Amino acid sequence: MKDIITNLFIRKWVQIEKKNVVSVEDSMLPEIIRIQAEGFGTKSRNGVRRYSKRMKKIFYVTKSYDQVVGYCIYYLKPVLSLKGFMKKSVIYSISIDKNFRRKHYGENLLRESIKEMRLNGISSIFLYVNAKNLPAIRLYEKMGFRKIKEIKDICGLKETCYEMELRIL
Ligand SMILES: CC(C)(COP(=O)(O)OP(=O)(O)OC[C@H]1O[C@@H](n2cnc3c(N)ncnc32)[C@H](O)[C@@H]1OP(=O)(O)O)[C@@H](O)C(=O)NCCC(=O)NCCS
Incomplete structure (x- = not known):
């Protein structure tokens, strides 16, 4: 049932003009998989391909x-x-090429995508982040996300993760 509803929402999704941000194309996947591996130290090609x-x-x-x-x-x-x-x-995954970090690409990417989320009636955005990942936590807090829960063992054994939420409606 939830899959049917999700597909319906996606079919009706309204896309807006975004600054330096576009929707994925198949030709971009090799570069995205490289940036993902660089950011997380692991490759999950299947996740990237499935979501694309x-x-x-x-x-x-x-x-x-x-x-x-x-x-x-x-x-x-x-x-x-x-x-x-x-x-x-x-947010399933976010990563910026190492050579382009600290240049506000991550911030712009979130700001532009959040604008589209709001326009499409999304009420809240959730994400999970390792408690040790201070650059990411700072970025999310700057965008208005708040920690709502501490969870153990979902982002690695004995690792602590925060669930964060941004309410947009
Ligand atoms: C987290 C990540 C996406 C940030 O992207 P970015 O483009 O470098 O971040 P931005 O330049 O847009 O930074 C925006 C704000 O985030 C915070 N921030 C980003 N990197 C930071 C760092 N290394 N240390 C402290 N604060 C940082 C700052 O508040 C910054 O604002 P400021 O420059 O005005 O101080 C990037 O470091 C990355 O790809 N990391 C590897 C993958 C990852 O950890 N993803 C998140 C998994 S949950």
């Missing part, structure tokens, strides 16, 4: 001129409430 097919419109890529320099992959999470289905989203 199912959630293309909310798989955002940032470019410097014609070069892919980072990406942010979201998925939708419809939540049933008394008012019907609430649209929430989750």
Whole structure:
């Protein structure tokens, strides 16, 4: 049931003009997989390829001129409430090429994608981040995300992770 609702939301997704941010194209995948491996030390080609097919419109890529320099992959999470289905989203993965970090590409990527999320009626965005990942936590806090829960063992054995939320509606 949730898959059907998600597909419906994605089909009706409204895309807006974004500054230095576009939706993923198949030709970008090798570079995205490289940036992912560089950022996380592991390759999860399947996740990237799967989301680029199912959630293309909310798989955002940032470019410097014609070069892919980072990406942010979201998925939708419809939540049933008394008012019907609430649209929430989750950041599955975000990473910026090492040579382009600290130049506000990550911040711009989040700001532009959040604008589109708001326009499409997403009420909250969630993410999970390792408690030791201070650059990412600082970035998320700068964008208005708040820590809502501490979770052990989901981002590695004996590792602590924060669940963070940004309420946008
Ligand atoms: C986290 C990450 C995406 C940040 O991207 P970025 O483009 O370098 O970040 P930005 O330049 O847009 O920084 C925006 C803000 O984030 C914070 N920030 C980013 N990197 C930081 C660092 N190394 N140390 C401290 N604060 C940092 C700062 O508040 C910064 O604002 P400021 O420059 O005005 O001080 C990048 O470091 C990365 O790809 N890391 C590897 C993958 C990863 O950890 N992803 C997150 C998994 S949950």
